[in-house]
Amino acid sequence: MPLREVTGGGGRRVFLGFVVVYLLAFVVKVDGDVHLWPMPASVSRGSRTLYLSNDLALKTHGSKFSDGSGILKDGFERMVELVRESRSVEGQVHGSDNVLAGLHVVVSSSNDSLYYGVDESYKLSIPATGNSIYGYIEASTVYGALHAFETFSQLCDFNLMTRTIELHGAPWNIIDQPRFSYRGLLIDTSRHYQPLSTIKKVIDAMAYSKLNVLHWHIVDRESFPIEIPSYPKLWNGAYSYSERYTVADAKEIVQYAEKRGINVLAEIDVPGHAISWGIGYPSLWPSANCQEPLDVSNELAFKVIDGILSDFSKIFKFKFVHLGGDEVNTSCWATSSHVNKWLDNHRMNESDAYKYFVLRTQSIAEKHGYEPINWEETFNNFGNKLNPKTVVHNWLGGGVAPAVAAAGLRCIVSNQDKWYLDHLDTTWQDFYMNEPLKNISKPEQQRLILGGEVCMWGETVDASDIEQTIWPRAAAAAERLWTPFEMLAEDPKQVTTRLARFRCLLDRRGVAAAPLAAPGRGVPLGKGACLRQ
Amino acid sequence: MPLREVTGGGGRRVFLGFVVVYLLAFVVKVDGDVHLWPMPASVSRGSRTLYLSNDLALKTHGSKFSDGSGILKDGFERMVELVRESRSVEGQVHGSDNVLAGLHVVVSSSNDSLYYGVDESYKLSIPATGNSIYGYIEASTVYGALHAFETFSQLCDFNLMTRTIELHGAPWNIIDQPRFSYRGLLIDTSRHYQPLSTIKKVIDAMAYSKLNVLHWHIVDRESFPIEIPSYPKLWNGAYSYSERYTVADAKEIVQYAEKRGINVLAEIDVPGHAISWGIGYPSLWPSANCQEPLDVSNELAFKVIDGILSDFSKIFKFKFVHLGGDEVNTSCWATSSHVNKWLDNHRMNESDAYKYFVLRTQSIAEKHGYEPINWEETFNNFGNKLNPKTVVHNWLGGGVAPAVAAAGLRCIVSNQDKWYLDHLDTTWQDFYMNEPLKNISKPEQQRLILGGEVCMWGETVDASDIEQTIWPRAAAAAERLWTPFEMLAEDPKQVTTRLARFRCLLDRRGVAAAPLAAPGRGVPLGKGACLRQ
Numbered sequence A, B: 001m002p003l004r005e006v007t008g009g010g011g012r013r014v015f016l017g018f019v020v021v022y023l024l025a026f027v028v029k030v031d032g033d034v035h036l037w038p039m040p041a042s043v044s045r046g047s048r049t050l051y052l053s054n055d056l057a058l059k060t061h062g063s064k065f066s067d068g069s070g071i072l073k074d075g076f077e078r079m080v081e082l083v084r085e086s087r088s089v090e091g092q093v094h095g096s097d098n099v100l101a102g103l104h105v106v107v108s109s110s111n112d113s114l115y116y117g118v119d120e121s122y123k124l125s126i127p128a129t130g131n132s133i134y135g136y137i138e139a140s141t142v143y144g145a146l147h148a149f150e151t152f153s154q155l156c157d158f159n160l161m162t163r164t165i166e167l168h169g170a171p172w173n174i175i176d177q178p179r180f181s182y183r184g185l186l187i188d189t190s191r192h193y194q195p196l197s198t199i200k201k202v203i204d205a206m207a208y209s210k211l212n213v214l215h216w217h218i219v220d221r222e223s224f225p226i227e228i229p230s231y232p233k234l235w236n237g238a239y240s241y242s243e244r245y246t247v248a249d250a251k252e253i254v255q256y257a258e259k260r261g262i263n264v265l266a267e268i269d270v271p272g273h274a275i276s277w278g279i280g281y282p283s284l285w286p287s288a289n290c291q292e293p294l295d296v297s298n299e300l301a302f303k304v305i306d307g308i309l310s311d312f313s314k315i316f317k318f319k320f321v322h323l324g325g326d327e328v329n330t331s332c333w334a335t336s337s338h339v340n341k342w343l344d345n346h347r348m349n350e351s352d353a354y355k356y357f358v359l360r361t362q363s364i365a366e367k368h369g370y371e372p373i374n375w376e377e378t379f380n381n382f383g384n385k386l387n388p389k390t391v392v393h394n395w396l397g398g399g400v401a402p403a404v405a406a407a408g409l410r411c412i413v414s415n416q417d418k419w420y421l422d423h424l425d426t427t428w429q430d431f432y433m434n435e436p437l438k439n440i441s442k443p444e445q446q447r448l449i450l451g452g453e454v455c456m457w458g459e460t461v462d463a464s465d466i467e468q469t470i471w472p473r474a475a476a477a478a479e480r481l482w483t484p485f486e487m488l489a490e491d492p493k494q495v496t497t498r499l500a501r502f503r504c505l506l507d508r509r510g511v512a513a514a515p516l517a518a519p520g521r522g523v524p525l526g527k528g529a530c531l532r533q
Helices: A071-084 A142-155 A196-209 A247-258 A299-315 A337-345 A350-367 A377-385 A400-406 A428-433 A466-470 A473-482 A492-508 B071-084 B142-153 B196-209 B247-258 B299-313 B331-335 B337-345 B350-367 B377-385 B400-406 B428-433 B466-470 B473-482 B492-508
Strands: A003-006 A014-016 A026-028 A042-045 A048-059 A099-107 A122-126 A133-139 A156-159 A164-170 A172-176 A182-188 A213-217 A263-267 A320-322 A371-375 A391-393 A410-413 A449-456 B003-006 B014-016 B026-028 B042-045 B048-059 B099-107 B122-126 B133-139 B156-159 B164-170 B172-176 B182-188 B213-217 B263-267 B320-322 B371-375 B391-393 B410-413 B449-456
Touching: A048 A071, A048 A133, A071 A099, A071 A142, A099 A142, A122 A142, A133 A142, A142 A156, A142 A164, A142 A172, A142 A196, A164 A172, A182 A196, A182 A473, A196 A213, A196 A247, A196 A466, A196 A473, A196 A492, A196 B492, A213 A247, A213 A449, A247 A263, A247 A299, A299 A350, A337 A350, A350 A371, A350 A377, A371 A377, A377 A400, A400 A410, A428 A473, A428 A492, A449 A466, A449 A473, A473 A492, A492 B196, B048 B071, B048 B133, B071 B099, B071 B142, B099 B142, B122 B142, B133 B142, B142 B172, B142 B196, B164 B172, B182 B196, B182 B473, B196 B213, B196 B247, B196 B466, B196 B473, B196 B492, B213 B449, B247 B263, B299 B350, B331 B337, B331 B350, B337 B350, B350 B371, B350 B377, B371 B377, B377 B400, B400 B410, B428 B473, B428 B492, B449 B466, B449 B473, B473 B492
Parallel strands: A003 A026, A048 A099, A099 A133, A182 A213, A182 A449, A213 A263, A263 A320, A320 A371, A371 A391, A391 A410, A410 A449, B003 B026, B048 B099, B099 B133, B182 B213, B182 B449, B213 B263, B263 B320, B320 B371, B371 B391, B391 B410, B410 B449
Antiparallel strands: A003 A014, A042 A172, A048 A164, A122 A133, A122 A172, A156 A164, B003 B014, B026 B042, B042 B172, B048 B164, B122 B133, B122 B172, B156 B164
């Protein structure tokens, strides 16, 4: 039986006459009848319909993973709930040759620690026939298995006639792994406090999109909402008594995210973007009239940073911490006489002092076991003076990543013209087409690009509008970061329908993902079916 | 000890020297230190702080209500979850004289049926001292007790220092009941399909606001999304295969709502607003070129209505059904020759036929045990010809309710200039100030105004924006409908802070309620604390 290989975009259409992988199956590389988002690395499907058993079982024999903390079991139960979509599954499914009885998951690593670069790959196969049909999931780690659950959930639909959940297109064979190990989304809890329930909902939808790093820009000029036991007056800089996170709250967020395969990257942005620190500790301000950058001449600044990062290291177990370093206007230092005097004594100009601040903060982070991430100004200004472990976080424009990689440093791409979610006129097509490896051709330099991140700055988002500002545009970027380059569409038109389906899926799952036809955070332009919005 | 009675708004400030109700208590009639929304009929509070036991208990001894279906227990558990707000309650609260051990609920009716006009009153008292302090809730029905739970939840706050949940202001004495028995919110699933999860979230927030009728405008011109077993091709008029509700889905919505004290009012809008019916049954259209109103000359139209209402009566147990009847343009009948002939044969002009259609539909509804609600055009056109049980649903303007009451019919107020949520330039202040009894002074006529309803027409709302379009404006109307007239603010400025608090509470509970400062569905205008948005 000849197999047809269909490639999308600029790909070639190849007919293979001799390869029989599965009876009646054909390999679909991009789109076609595969509605998964993001598109897996390799997919083949058939055309048979199976019905999900009303008590879909989870089997794990042969697995080395003991699931002591319930990550796998909870993930499976969440997935079954998602597949139901609050529907009443009234139809009775009885044992026969078209019933999917459950999923058999084999995880080969016993370790459940979610470290950076953890193996997220998985294989998912659904046989088309058999007596007691089980889908089969193979993964190195439980986090790969969670991705497989998400993929599986997107294969299922509620059949309104039979009142059962069905899975079209068996047999399925999916082999999948992410293109980039860092697939981030930034939230900003300084410009607006985000309630815990809101952050959890953002995490839920990140898992649906296979994003894996929640970059928590916790603190900024406007408010300091997190408890720092070492310096307990810092959170006096919060907007209000209740708009604060306790250490337990932060741990709860980290744990919630980790159980979904998502790391939390904590940020303190120094020495700029830190006015709120001085509410609790005014001497961190160079003077009452000059409230930022933090007073480079005051040892307390570094003690406080040390205290924060010490406290962070007990909460945020990710390999990296983000130290900011962007938009530092040092003119205020020069006009504060005691700082100016300190600069003279130390034979530094303002730029030296900025560098000194950044590097010393990096050392403190390193002492607490972190590798530092800094916004790109630190690279643009100090280049090879930075700690060699520095990850440079691009944001200003599109050309920085090649320079960072050429300098041998690692980079995360977030160029604001394409990947800032608060730019409402940036379309999902822009998000989709933004290529992190643009103009980087050498493999060893490409490897230095850890991935990318879309940024939801908080000036005009709170719990009432954060979801529709993030989604579906963040999901468009998520495919760029997950799917092999050669399988990405060259023209976003090719994925419009598939992304629209995913957006409607998010809506049905209770995520307020905005219509595709509107700009960022747009509303439906008129009445009609979800897929046409 | 003198008590201070504080009245808000245009009220007077009265000092009473001799009335001692509770030691250290003072009576607050409007606002002041009472942040409840909607404001209860009577509130007094003290100044003592209690800490909620980490395992708050529910006691029901003395109650005649057996709670066979778990309405009370589930409501209590939901309330405890809400009060937690996803916080980590780490603080240990041990038995002492400032610990609230639980709530003792006494419901005097054993009946859990949620009929129209069910007693929703409750009394809630929280003692300030004692050995094992229990809050005490007295209610005629379990639905009053659910309101008491909501009120109680709004008295509680998380203390970030002690990491416990506390209740300020004990002793509390609250006596409460709604001003109107009909406090509605319309959703429209024809212009956009709303997923089940979305409808449930709308119901959740209705319960927080003490609204009690979900008016489900299921069908309209654009789509027919619900299964009608008697006429199974009707839902062929849905937007898509999956954008449909099965009977089981509808039952699930009704049950979900009822467990929260909310009735579901189903609507079919006839003879206009019904083009979608003809997708499945084209002969309901007068002709291919004339698709509405439904063909008055075709008996099938009434058979189908009979089938729908027969099926509805098995799902929607509310006393009322909504039969629409608005915006009927009959010119199409006159230009369809067979309809025109039928009119001649029956000696009717188009207006007579419109009346005939409405009255016959009312009779069918009555046969199925329903009392009919119709949009106001039916009253404006046919007045006393309507079934005397008709409830007239105002929408066009502000002057109809007095005329309806003067005619001895019942009325629900939804004047579009103030209570249409799709009018984005209508502010929460407009919603708050819209008085259903305006220009109705006779008590017997006032009693004919069942209440009011805010309407969320669906042309530009789907799952992505429905919440922020509804809230907090619907909550502003909810206080108008719940709170005694004399306790309502005469100037909405007096309640801004309290409503802002409620809006922030909704946000923390996962409801995307929009900022007060913006117009309908507005976003935060800039960074800042939740209460200032």
